[in-house]
Amino acid sequence: MADRATNEYLNTERAQNDPNDLFAALGKQVLGLSVKDGDEVPEDDRVRVVDEIESLCMNCEDNGTTRLLLTKIPFFREVILMSFFCEHCHFKNNEIQPAGKIQEQGAKYCLRLETMEDLERQVVKSDTAILRIEELDIEVPPGRGRLTNVEGILGKVHQDLEGSQQKRKKEDPELYQKIDGVVQPLIKMLNGGRFPFTISVDDPAGNSWIEPSVGEESTKGKYVIKHYPRSAAQNIELGLHGEVVSKDEEGGSMEDVDIVEGQTYDLPVACPGCTKPAHLLIQMVNIPHFKQVVISTTQCKYCDYYTNDVKTGGAIPEKGKRIWLDVKSKEDLSRDILKSETCLMKIPDCAVDVQPGTMGGRFTTVEGLLTQIRDDLRGSIFETNDDDAPPDSMPEAGKRAWKKFFDGLNKAIKAEIEYTILMEDPLGNSYCQLRDEPGKDPQVRIEEYERTAEEDEELGLTDMKTHLNEIGEYVKEPIKATNLES
Template identity: 40%
Template structure:
C-alpha cells in the first residue's frame, strides 16, 4: 500500500524536500527556518526545520520536522497557520474490503480532530494524535504502533487486558490491510481537517461531508471565550435566553413597526447581518411590516448577541422568514432564510435555461434542503450544501466556485499532481464560461421541501418559457431524511378541531 508503506512521518515531511520544491516554483518564496532544539530522547541538541506553506487539497500549514544527529531521533508535526473555520466538519468514508486505493486517500487531521471506527467501537481522541498529513492506512498503522508500544509491560501487570487488546489489534490490523469493510469518521470542530475526494468535482459515493455548528463545549476546547450563563436557558436575573435560531419572541422583544421608522430601518437591520444581498433582493418584492429583534447566542464565540427577524411574502412563491445576527464581541455575522407556513405535500424541481447576461441576474432563493445541478459541466451539489441562500444565478455559481476552492484548494501547493492541477484549471475555466454565458447552459434546483425559487424574467411567470417548475412525489428515503416519516400531528389536529 502506498500510504502505509511510507508511514505517517514520510507522508508529511522531509521538510527539506518540500522547501526545495517551494524554492524551485514560482508560487512562493517562503523561507525554511532551522533552529536548535532539545532532543527529548538523548538530551542533546538537534535541529528543527520549520516551513510555512500551502498543501494540495487544503490551506496554510506550518510543517515542522525534528532530527537529532546524536541518537537519530526523528519526528514531524503539522500545525495550522490559517483561521478556525466558522463551522465544524465531519467526514464519513466507507471503506470496502479488498479496495486498497481507498486506504491510500490523503487525510489531513488537525490537532482538534477525532477519528472513529464505529464497527470496532474505536476512537482516537484529539490529544492522542497530533496534527498530521497522512493516509487512512497511515493513521491506522500509527494507532496500531502506539497501542502495541507497552504490550510487553501490560502482559506482566494485567494479562487479561493485554489479551483483549491483542484481539482488538488483530481486527485493526486486518482493516489496515484491506481485509474488512469499515467506516472511517473524521470529526473536527475547528473545520480544518480533510479527506481526499478523488472523484472531485463530482460527488463521491463513498464520502459524506457534513458541516455543523459547534457546541459551547467545543467552543471552549478551541480556546473561545464562552459565556457560562449562555449555556443554560435562564440568566441569573431570570430573563429568558433563546438560541440563535429560535423562532419564538420572548418578553421584552423590541418591535420596530413599519410606519414609524419604515422599510429603511428594516433594510439597515438586515444589512448589519451581512445580508445586503438578502435585503436588496427581497425588498424589491415587499417591505417588512415590522422587524423584530430578540436576544440570541453567537454561533462563533457563544457570546450574547442580537438576532433581527422579519416576515415577507414573495410573489409566485410563499411567505419567508429572514433572520440576521451580528456579534459585537467577535464580529461574526450570519444571515439565513427560512420558509414559512406548512410543509408542502410535494417536492419541486426548478429548471432554468441560461441564455444571456440578463438570465444570470435572476434572483434565486436556495433553501438548505435543495440540491443544485449543472449538467453541462457535470456539477452537482448534494442537498444541504452551502445552506440557505438569497442571491442571483451569478452569485450562486460564484459561491459554488469559491466554496470548491476553499474546501479543496486543488490548485494550491508545491507537490500537487500536474494532472489534477490541469483538471481543476480546466473545470474552473468552464465555470467562468458559464458566468460569461458564452454558450447556453441549464441550472437545476431540486428541493424536496419545495422551498426554493427562481424569479421569472417576465411580468407573468407563465410567459417565461426558459423557466419551468415541476412538482413530484417525495420518495420514502427523502421523507426519512427530512424526518417526515416519524412526524405525528394527530394530537395537534385534534386540539385544533376541538
C-alpha cells in the same frame, strides 16, 4: 516539546520580519534553494525549507532537535509540520498543527470511498478532531494532529488494534475474537475488498480536512462538507470563553413581538467565531408563488465574522421537489433562486455538485449563487497571489482539471454557455423565480417525488411523533400534500 519549539520559532526575527514568505508552497521554497553555477549565495540569504531548533526532550530531559516545515496544503490552508528527534534516547515525535486561528465554524467532512484511488486522498486530522470509520463504528478521538492519506489513517488504526492481538489471544480469547472481528474488515478496506465504506472527520475548530476532487459528482453523497456553529461546551473546550451580553446590549426581547414582513430585527448573540457580542439581523420575506422565508445575517465587529442564512417555515410536505432551470441568456442570471440547506444542487454542464448542508441556505440570484460557489472554491485552492495560479505542489493533472473547471464556471457566470441547474430538495423548500405563471415558464420544470426511507431517516422524519391520537399517545403526524402552485 514540539509546541514550545513552534512558539519560539514564530517569535523569531525571521518570522516577524518575513510573515508573507513563511507559508510559501513547498515547490516555491525548493525553487528558492536553486543557485546558478558559479554563484555563491550566503547561507542567510537562501530560503530555508526546514528550520531546526534545539528543544527539550520530554523523554530523557536532554536536548533534542525539532524540525519545522511551514507550508501550504492545496485546497486547505497553512500548516506547520513538526518532527522531533533526540539523539540521546532516540525518542521520535511527528505532528501537524494548523498555523492559522480557530475557524469561525466547526466542520465535518464525510467521504464514501469507492475505488483504490480514494485511498490516496490526503487527510488532515487536527488535534481537536474526531475521525470515524462509520461501517465499523471505530472512532479515533482528539489527539495528536496528523497529515497523511486515507490509507495511512486506516493503516494506523489497524496497527493500533493489531498490536497486542497475540497477547490477547492467549490471555483473553473473547476480547481477541471481538477485536479480530474489526481487524479483518479493516484489512479488506485497505486491500480494496470492501468498497464502499465511509470515513468522517468532525472538527469543532474547523482545521481538519479531506481532499476533494473536481466536481465530486460521481455519486450522490460521496463527498459532503457540513459547517456548523459550535456549541457553548465546544467553545469552552477550545479555550474560547464567551463574553456575557450586557443589558445595554440586549436591544429588547422578541417575546410577544409580531414579526412583520419587510421589517429588520436586531438581536444580540455570541459570535460563533470569537464568542464576543455580535448582532443577528432577521427579516421575513414573502416570495411570490412560494412561501414566507426568514433571512438572517450575523455580523461581528471584533473578528469581522459575517455569515447569512435563509430558513423556510410551514408544514413538512408529503413529497420532495425537483426543479430544473435552463439558463440560456444573461436575463436568466438575474432570476431569484433559493437553495435551502437540505437541497442538492447540480450543474452537470459545469461539473458542479453542491451537497446538502455544504453552503447552508442561500437566497440570491443565479449569478450570485454561482459566483459564491466559484469564490469559495477558488479561495481554498489557489495561491494567495494575483495570478490565481494553483499551488505548484499540485499534480499537473489536477491543475489542468481545476483550470478546466473554473473556465467552465466563469463562462456560466457570464452566460457565455447554456446549461441546466438541478435542485433536488427532499423538503421542497427550494425555489426558482418564474418569468410567467406557474407551469407556463418553458425554462423551468418542477416535479414532486417520493422521498426515500434514507432521506426520511436523515431528516429526522421517521421518528417524528407530534400528533396526539384518541388514546393519548403521540404518533407520527399525518402529512398533507401541498400544491406546488399555491
